[in-house]
Amino acid sequence: MSFLPAATQRVWGLAWPIILSNITVPLLGLVDTAVVGHLSDARYLAAVTLGATLFSFLFWGFGFLRMGTTGLTSQAHGRGDTKSLRHLLGQSLIIALILGLILIALSPLLITAGLDLLGGAPDTRELANGYAYIRICSAPAVLVNYALIGWFLGQQNSRVTLLIMVLTNSINIVLDLILVVGLDMTSNGVALASVVADYCACATGLWLAMRQLKRIPGTWSIELLSRLRAYAPLFHVNRHLFVRTMCLLSAMAFFTAQGARIDTTTLAANAILMQLVMMTSYGLDGFASAAEALVGEAAGKNDKTLMSHHIVACTWFSILTATGAALLFWLAGPWFISLMTGLAPVTATAVSFLPWLVVMPLVAVWSYLLDGVFIGLTDTRAMRDTMIIALMAYMACWYVTQSLANTGLWLSFTLFTAVRSLGLGAIYLKRHT
Template structure:
């Protein structure tokens, strides 16, 4: 399944650290790249149905659940940091406890979402503001898809646990299983059985539960004979739940701020006209492409930093941070260079509408600069998640929104879409600078290896 990075002997050489970061990061990068594949298949399958309301309904419903489930991504992040630190301490009981309690929390939240869906789905679809026919199909999709909530959130916890233990190839395997099952069932239900929107939603639900069963099976393989008696403490240790909730609540608030930032960007772009809105949607695909690589190294940083902090290995911590920084800078530089050389061609590939192409070309320089300007926010997020310093992530995110993003947008409205992109970039840079300042302050104080579990 892969080797856990759990040496306690005074750190590692720079080349070893680079190899470890890369060994963890590449499966995560590949799994990120597979994410759009399912959307392409859904579009291709439903796009061949005779009425375009089916495609619109699936797109609208999938967008709703992307935002809904993204809001609970803290279940993955918090589990990664806590598991990595437990591994660094060689605390097997805590490794078991983190997984068990994260799964319990995920299932409880998932059941609550199912119970609240009569309120959540109409509200979400109202905010997305589709046509009556498309909204009706999206409602069909959503009322089936909501059944997957416990499985999706439990999968987040499992992926976080495997990543915390250094098993990034398992996360890739789980993504492959989910996408493969989903694609096959899409074809069976829609093309084979003649189902429409409901078939796509049902395929996603079943794929999520197949992935959950597979993840639990792989977790049992990693159990290494721990014994079921040790699992009984999972439900009895209320202090463990308190620690988990403390870490995850801060991440939840941080994620809500990030969701607000993107929603605000879309809403202000919409006020600038349909062409500008479409051009911004094309340009955000550049941000998504860059994030595939930067997120991979950030996730690797979460695992390795957490393990080094758990082992109180300061030399290893420095080596990991240095190696992750080098890989992230190389990736960001390559992305910026690629966008500078091939950005126009990529825009032409993403849209064939002349007005949208022309408008997107005007704002392409922002995309060339974005990876280099954003690299710090990705890397530092990974570092702070691994250290479970989630309150700092929450506070700096709030500050970046309130004192940088919104004021810059307000002051630059006369610049139109350039002002909007300036505000978004300022928000991204502010996240990097604020988290960087906290990192440097704590490093000077020597507090990175203090009590981080409830920080």
Template sequence: MAADYSSNPRRQVAHLAWPLILSNITVPLLGLVDTAVMGHLPDPRYLGGVTLGAVLFSFLFWGFGFLRMGTTGLTAQAHGRADEQAVLRLFLQSLLLAVGIGLVLVVLHPVIIPLGLALLSGSEAVTEQADIYARVRILSAPAVLANYVLIGWFLGRGVSRVTLLLMVVNNLINIVLDLVFVLMLGMATAGVAAASVIAEYLTTALGLSLALGVWRQAGWVKIPGVLRDAVGYRRLLSVNSALFIRTLCLLFAFAFFHSQGARLGDITLAGNAVLLQFVLLASYGLDGFAHAIESLVGRAVGAADSLNYRRVIRAGFEWSLVTALTLSAGFWLFGEGLIAILTDLPAVREQARLYLAWMVVMPIVAAIAYLLDGIFIGATRTREMRNTMLLSVVVVYLPLWWVTQPLGNHGLWLSFIVFNAARGVFLGTIFIRDWRRLSQQADERSVPPFQL
């Protein structure tokens, strides 16, 4: 049972957010171990192959991140209505959808893998190792997508510590098996991939056992019509399809940034790669509070509780602002030191320092977009998220990049930063309209039907 911090919305948000922030931090730890293990093998093609293959699956699996987001919003709303049967039905339907998509990916891997590796344009030796990695790693697809659902479902129910548990278990198993398969059994690239596959399925087994515990607490209630519930599946597909398009736009934005950086030269590309670690670091904190808001807003919407909706959003804005200012100050004071830790190449260090100022600005600019994403996911307003993301890419990002090409890499970073600001501005315009409408309601505690 989740602790009740409803009397203190700041503690309510923080209580949900801190396990999510910690779980995010476990992700780069695995990447560091993979790099260290493969980096000690005698041929650099092994490290290159695992790196290239990991990039392919990061993009492939991230594209289906809507399974986590959609499940969180819908589950939180059902939980807010105290409709336990709907909570369980959503879990089963989302899980079936995830496993079905995962199996399709496994079946289509003879097409997906060669196409993806061709787009990444690695050398022949590196691509050969990446292909070995990918043909093993693709077997994890059903488990990876099932874990998205499990994490989203527990988060929707307000049990973020389970998210931390699942992430820690996944990464610890993965790290141990990396060491066993590669260093002890000499499996090289295939060993790293096999470690990931086994870790994902064991994490799924743990998550399912915890979900069954929830079902047991509900008295093993029967969930009729899970397979035949066409309305439920249509709702799931409607929410998730909009999130899918939104995610593809975001993936395109990052891919476009990488490709344009590559056109500016290898040193510029490497410097940008270092600075993108700052972006990743900022996302750990900002995403933690955004994910907490997803759950709390969803529950408020489900319960038609306008008062709590407004209170948790105010708390979310406060925490996000504090986090963004802290990150910006940290990047300003310690950014050069962090660059030195990330690379010992003098030319790359100097290149990254030239554009460090953008990293100081970025958390403050992006914080609003992250938090508003959480609000709109919790309210399952995914069409607005899709539409504003499309506007941000097509109307702001690409035209601004085109105009600022004479500025070189500064123009590229400016376009990327303003793109993130545009996401917040477009969603914020819709949010402010809804906030004003709610402020005009006579009874703040319950405004049924609660349509944001």
């Protein structure tokens, strides 16, 4: 790609490892769904869906550890501030470990409350409860991994992210096949596979971080790691990201819960469609992540021209990705659905709602791209405010379309995504152009 302008080459150089690593995530989700979806009873798929939704909420509620670390690290990288680079890693890892241990300590309360909110039939709920008590054990490893990936990405080292993610998800997929297909552990096998894979990723990431630290001048400061005041920049950025992420996950959890309240078939069909939505989102996230690192670097250098070039390049790549995804779902959507389940009622329901899947990438592309831009700018307040407004629009739309059942649910979720995109776009044009 030597013919591409310099900014576009940098975007692609950062994005392709992230895209490849992200692709392993929906592939893992597809394998989870396919392995459990081909068992004799749809309850196992519904249980894994409820359990995975719960942990998306619990774990990604702390996704600010990845995003906030990336934004601050990329700006420190742009300034050439090696002291901040070192201590941002240490502070993020300490926060991640403490939060992970707190999640385990509070797990009886969190799991019970979470599954109560998500609903589902009693027999499905029992299976989801077993899944959850296994999966919560990975909390410290998952949160440490967020901090590590954010730190590496902030230094524009996306190939490390690729290595960690491919290793993690490869282990997870292999263990899915061994534990579920080979040992017939059903939904509990899916949970155990995730726990083992998460700790393998954590060990690998820490080893790579220690290697990277040997190349960064300086030593640790006990004061900067032990004094609460020294964590102020991370807390300032992350408090808005925390609210933003909780609103996003609330929207996703609400979507799953309402599907469960319709019936088990609808819940399972929506789970399959959302796996395909996530497949698109991880592709778009590659260019959003590149925007985080490159916009943050330009902000650290106070170079608005460089920033503009990077944003334009990320925009073109994002549009191409979204258009390609929409075409793929239009042409091959039924085939994807058939790969993930052999249950005829679930397949028929998923296919009937496929048009929403075609529209979604074209609506969502702007929210992903602009999230990356605002993280690089560490303007997290804007991300919080637009997410709150979008969630309010989502709830209002669902309230007036309840009679449409699953159609109203998909309409509301699409509106939620559109409001996010429009809100972030308006703020960017007002504040940063």
